[in-house]
Structure formats: C-alpha cells, structure tokens
Amino acid sequence: MINWLYIVFLLVILWTMAIMYLAPRISRSKHFGLLGPALMVKSTKNRNIIDRIAKRFPGILFGKISVVLVIISSIFAVILLVYGSILSLSIKPSNAPSLSLLIGLPGINPAIPISYGVVTIIAAVAIHEIFHGVVARRQGIKLSSVGALFFIIPLGAFVEPDEKEITSADPVIRRRVIAAGPGINIVIAIISLIIVAFLLFPAVTPTHQGLYVESTTGGSAAAAFIPTGTELISYGNSTVNYSGNALLNMTMDSVLIPGHNYTAEISKGGTLSKVSVPAGIVIASVIEGLPAYNASVPVGSIILSVDGNVAYNDSVLSSYLDGVAPGSNVNMSVDVYNTTTHTYTIKTYAITTTSLYYYYSKYDPSSNSQSYMNKSFVGITLGYLGIGGLTLSGMQAILSGSQVFTVPWNGILEFIALPFAYLYPVPSSLASLFTTPFSPLVFWGVVNVFYWLFWWDLLLAITNALPLFVFDGGQFFRDTLYIAGKKERLKFLRSDANVRKITTFVGFLVLFLFLWEIIVPRIV
Template identity: 45%
Template sequence: MNYNDIFLIILIVFSWIIIIIPLAPAINKSKHFATMGPALMIRSTKNGGVLDAVAKHLPAKSLGKISTVLVVFGGLLAFGMLLYEAVLLTIIHIPTSAAPPLQDYLALPLINPFIPLGYGTASLVFAVVIHEMFHGIVARKHGIKVNSVGALFFIIPIGAFVEPDEKEIMAADPVVRRRIIAAGPGINLIIAAICIVLLVFVMMPASTPIHSGVYVDNSTTLYSGHAIPKGMEITSYGNLSGKQLNNLETTSMITPGLANITLFNGKTETNGSVPTGVAIVDLISGCPAAAANVSTDSIIYNISDAGHSHIIYNINTLGDVLDNITPGTTINMTVLTFHTGKTVPAYTTYTMKTVSTYHYYAKNDPTANKAAYKDESFIGVQIDYSGIGYESIDSLHSLVFGGQLVGPNFYETLGLPLLGLSPIPASLSHMFSTPFNSYIFFGITNTLYWFFWIDFLLGIMNALPLSILDGGQFFRDTLTIASRRDRLKFLRDENNVKKIYYAMGIFVFLLLMYIIIAPRII
C-alpha cells in the first residue's frame, strides 16, 4: 500500500467522522438509526421472524449446550496463550526497537498491515454477523424476546448486532443465559473448525508440489548477478536434488566456491551458478573476526590451526572445527569474496586469536552460558548458508494449508500472515499443481484460511472473562451455577462472586497490558 492509498483512506475515514458526529443527535432520535461512536447502527424491529424461522429449523438448544463447552475450551486456550506470551516476554529480552507496532494488536483491515483488505473485511463482517445472529437465534429458541437486529457501518459494513430484551434475559435462568451468551463465540469456533478441516482434508490433498525442492524466502546478494532470487524454488544444488536439499546448510559437502543450481519459478526451470558455502553476513563487535576486519558478504573457505587445514563445507562443519580448537589459539581463516563481473573469487586469509564461547556468553547472555563452552573457540561471525533463507516446499505445503496447526507449529500456522504466507504469494502457489484454475483454487484456499483465522481469534478472545466481552457474563453465570453445589455454597454470596469476577477480569486485563507495554519499557 503506497502513501497515496494511505492518504485516501485517512481522508475517507476523517470525512465520515466529521459528518456523523454533528448529525448524531438527529440520527439518535430516529426509530431505525442510532450511532455508536463514529459507527452507524441501522435497526430493524421486523426481523424477529427470520430469527424464529432459523431457530425453528436448527437444534439451537443443543448448539447452546455445545457452545458452552467450546467457550470454556476457548477461554482456557486464550488465557493460556496470554500467559505463555507473558512468560516468554519475561524470559526473552526483546529490544524496544523490535516491539510490534500498536496497530498489529488490532485484527482490523486497514489498521493491521498484515490483514488483507478483501479477505480480511469479508471474513470479519461474516464472523461478526454470524456471531450476533446466533445470540439471537438461541435466545428465540429459549423464548427470549429480541427487540431489534441490525447492521453496523463504519464507511463499510463492519458487523451486526442483536438486542435481546434486557429484562427478559437478566430474569432468565443462568444456565439459559449462559447458553445464549456462548452461542456467539461458539459458532465462531465451529466455523473455524469447519474451515480448517476443509483446508487440511480437502484442499491440501487436492494440490501437490510440482517438485520437492526448497523455496527461497530470503536472499542476500553475495555478488552482482549471482544472488538467488526470493520466491524461487531450488530444485537442484550441485549434486543434490529434491528432499536432499532440505538440510542443505548442515549436510552439504559441496566445496565452497561456485556451484551449479537449477531454479523453478512455477513455470520453467533455469540453470545457473551461485556462490556456495557458509556466508559471513555480519561481524560481532569486540570479537576476533571483527578485530581482524574480516570481510562480510564473503564465504568461509577453510580454517587452519597448528598446520591442520579444515575445509568448511557447511554450518555444522564450522561448529565442529571451532569446538575442537582450544580457546586462545591463533588460527588462519581463508574466505572467498566475489566481485561484480568476475567468475573467479578472490581468496583472502585473516589471522586471529580465538576466544572461548563461554567468554562471549558470560558477557552477552549469561543465562544461556554453559561450563562446556570454556573449551570451545569463538570468533564472532553471524552466518547463513550461501546467503539464502529457505523452507522445504513439502513443509510449506503442509503449513499453508493448516496441516501443522496441531503440535509445535501451532503458532506458525496462526502466524502465516506475519510470515507473508497468507494470502499465499503467487510465487509460492505456482509451485503446486491444482485440480482446476490455480487462481480460483488458491482464492478458495485463502478465503477458508481467513474465515478460520478471524473466527478462531474472535471466538477465543470473546471467551476471555472480561466485562466488555461475552466471556465476562459467561464467567459470572458459571460462578452462579457452580454455587448450586454444596461445596461451593460460598458463591451464593453475591459479594464473593463479584470479588472473583472482578479479580479475574483485572488479572486478564493486566496480562494484556503487560504483553503490549513490556516490550516497550523493559
């Protein structure tokens, strides 16, 4: 999105606000219109029949019961995720410069840069509308009057609302009221589950990788004309191909220098040559390599000590060599540097005295230090392999279709938008064969993912025990219902219920504030 687009969006939003606010008193006198801040509410009192008709043909009471279980699960999951993130922030120091921008915490199109306008808006509107509708449907199934339903606009439709009769719903049995409240986040979680099942069991098997290489998601130019373009698939590298490329940086035995490579752009394969080996991308200040003025954007060819020369084939080789050199040893390190227009690299040898890995961690990260590091050498180079970052195409195939949601990659699946993998880039989607038109197929795939993403987050966040969310009243009614057990009869005292309810709400609120504020001040 360019600056002109941003300026136009700001202009439209500002114009809407300055028109709505002065007109708010007149709008609020209308029977069918009202304002909620800068948003416009369009009410209808004649749509109750629609809710009745839907409620009549749906097992809404059973849905309310199922939703109660889902909200408990969703609330615990959301609470656990918040705790986990708070603990991580406490253990792992994040520089204030790396703190996420505040807009990243809001799952709203136009505001959050990771949420696409089209998929994001459609998914959000659907999720909010279905959420509110099911509050009303379950309320009608239990005989609770719905005073009005309507749409919520802020330039575009951003959702819907249902207004059950407040007196009737507050007079209802807490068990019934809890089912009505749970129906909103419950249906969101059900839809999220349906979408992820369709992604994993229908869309993923219907597409297959054309090759089994590796997808380049990051690339550094080691010398002009020989960088591996981002968004390409490496199908062969030297004498390696297919799944052999999955651990290229740790198992390659290709001699450092130039290597033949085959790249696939989704349509055709091209052959070329690229610098290969352990690339030095940066130097750590105060360490031996920096003191020796080692050239960055170069490749380590070999390391020699006491007459023994070791060719550095991969990252593991470099680690093994340094681990077996006594700290304080003088070594020679030869690197390859590639210059524009040259096909033969320049060889440069640097002399330096190693320090211990223990010394480095003692100064920079004491909590990660180990006694064994005292016998391992350290030179202070930041490295990667051949200036590329890559992922197995088979692994990406599973990831972008939600196949890794269960297990250690749970956060990676949720974080696909942050990784730039949803909507799935055209450069990646072209790496797969599909049963029909690729654009339509991946359009459906992206839609299912964003329906899952928005509904899942809306469902679990609404399950949190905060007074402004459905989970607040749900938690309070749960305490009231629990008081019917003799062993929990202390909850029959409304003051005890209030104390627990407010304490939990404050704790969750403080967790949220800690997650937002901590990276900016610690």
C-alpha cells in the same frame, strides 16, 4: 508520501467524536443504537429469519456445547496472553513490531489483505451475532431487533435480545446465549481448518521437489542470482548434485569446494533457468561484541577455510573450532562478493576466539553446558549459499495446517502467524510451484477464503472468550460465577458485590496483560 496509518487513526478519532456528540440522539432513536463506538442500524422486520433458523436448529444443545467450547477458548486465550507477555520480555525495542501489526483491521495491518480480510471478517461477525439470536429464541428470549453494525465501514450484522428478558433470565440460560456466538466461530474455524488440511492441500503436488527460498543473506551472491520466492531445484555438477531434501542438508554435509562455482537450477513463476553460484557456508550474521564482529568480518561472505582447513560445511567448521582452545588466534579466509561489480575477493581475518560457554551464558543460559567451556566460538550464524527456506513438501505441510493435528501447540501458533510471514494469501510465486486439480486462480482463491474464515473465526472466538467486560467473555465469566455460587461452599458468589469485585479484578488483569505486550517491548 501519504501515511495511511495516520489517516486511519484520524478517521477513528473523528468517528468516535461524532458518535459521542450524537449519542443522546441515538439513544432516543428506535432505528439506531450504540455498541461502544460502533453504530447499530436496527430493523424489526427481519427477526422472523432468526425465528425460522431457530425452529430447525438444535439451539439448546448447541448452547450447551458452546459453553464447553468457550471455557476451553477462554483458557487458551489467557495462556496465549501470558505466553505473549513472557516473550515480550525478550524483544528489544528495535525489534518491537510496528503498531499497525497490532491492529486487527484489513488495510491497516499490512499482513491482513483487504479483499479476503473484509469479506471474511464480515461473515465471521454476522454468523457470530446470528447464533446469539438463534439460541436466544430457542431459549424463549425475544429479540428486540436485528441489523447492521458499522464502525466507519460495515463490520457485519448484530442481533439484539430483549434487554429485560436477557437480564432477568437464569444465568444458565443467559450463559448459553452468550456462548453461542463464540461457539459457532469455533465450529466454523475447525471446519475451515479441516477443509484446508484434508481436502484442499492433499489435492496439490509440488511440480518439483526443490527448496522454496524464503530469505537470502544481503551481500551474498545468492541474493543476486537466487531471489526470494524462487525454487532451488538442484545444485552442483555432474559429479555431485543435490536435490530434494538433500538441498536442506547442505549446510551440514556438503562436499562441494567452497568458493567454486556450481550450477543452480531454479524455477521462478514456473519458468526454469540455470545460474552459476559459488558454493559454501555463508555468514548470515555476526553477533555484536563477539570475535567476528570485532574483526569486521563482512556479512554475506563465504567461509573458505580456517587455519588452512577447508570449511566444506558447518559440521567441518564446528569440528575444527571445538578442538581449538578459547582465546586462541585463528585465521579465517573468506570470499567477499561485490554486489556492484559481481566479482569476488579473498580476504583473511585474524580472529581471537571466545568460548561457546561465554556465548550461551550471555544469550541462552538455559541451554548452556560445562562442556562448552573448552570449545571455541567466533560469533557468527551461517546458511548454505546464503539462502533460507524449506522444501516444497515442508511448505505444503505448513500452509495446510496439518501440523495443528500432530504438534497442536506449535502447530496452531505457526498456522495463525502465517499472514505475518506473508504466506497467506498464498503468494503467487509459491502457488506457481504446485500443480492444482483445477484452475490455479480458482483453487488458490478457495484456499485463501477458507484460511481467512479460519483465521477470523478463531480470532473472534478466543478474543470474545476473554473475561474482559467489553467482550462476551466478561458476561460469560460473571454468569459462571453466579452458577458456581449455587453450591453451598461457594455461596459468597451469590453476592453481586463479590462477583463484581472478582470480575473487575480479572478484567483489569487481562487488560494489563494486553497493555504489557504492547508497551514492554518498546521500553525494556
């Protein structure tokens, strides 16, 4: 089987070697230039387009606003790096993300679609470069050339200010020009987010108020009959039936008899059907080294009872175990599903409990409590029926990005991460569960375009805002130090040598954090 990641890496190496070999010739050419390993195809004929835009656009004001936006973005980017570095300490090598997920290129990163990814990244890079040129012209700085940027494939456009004029410009002016690129990316990201959150998603409604199944526990009956990507509309019988938000709460308050079959109404791709699935809390995982693991209790089995006490839900089970002294022997009866024969076998396991305090001391010390010392724990995680998911209204809130405005920190991180949960582009199985105001194909296409415009523009903005020498943020930070040096108490910043030392130190610190996030999860 062809490993496309290796092929791409080979292409990158060959491209870079070719650029290094041709670099002397390219540097002497009027029509080509280099931006790192990227090739610039230059033109002087289209500079008047930038001039026409600059005449009508308040570039000086926008430059000033962009400076503020870049400062905020730089702080946000550094906080993200530090936050990611801290989180990386808790990631085991076996759970470290693949290198392909760390490469932000469509087609290489499996979370970034080629279609939406290529179109929107080219748009984001092009508008970024154009606004460098627009603000430069408004500030009276000439443009040497405009053109296209290539790194194996087209990456977008570029605008090249006159080197002598941009170098000799006042740091205040130069900083505005540099800030304009990330600044327009931030503006477009905000506009795209507003369109998705307040114009597009309010126009859709869930066809049913059910539970969208995001995951199922392997070895459970639900994995066979309620696959991921379907909607669980209702579950129960004529006497007790759960629907809507109640489906989400069954883990804690179900009164259905565990192990007994009940009817689940599901929607798959808009097609309704009914299946029979046994009720109960399903063991989603057993924690290595703890009692259930040591007793070989199978994942995917339904807990029927503990010491004869029926385990209707997690609340009932936890309440009983809380009253059992740690170190006691309990008998847990479970219903084991055979995925081949689709039959069930009741088995009973003798388990010696440990304390909840021991579990938290080992896995989550900050949440531990003395009150846990007398509460038993068997080392399992649970999920009702063996499914995990959210209500359709909950999924709508997540996909819309509206949580960015209610819980900003968690909301923005969750919204950025949606492609890695394979929720953007919105999967067809999920899209089919909503009613749209016009053609679903067109509607969801528009939603996906605006989301990826948001994603790429935000990523481009915060990356370029970092005070690293290869990004706009490196020169922005340098000019900020020169500007600060105008104050008498910071006059030491008037020295090029001092500024160079500070920017070099900060740049290597940022680079260190980048490498830390990549390397540490693979060795700790």
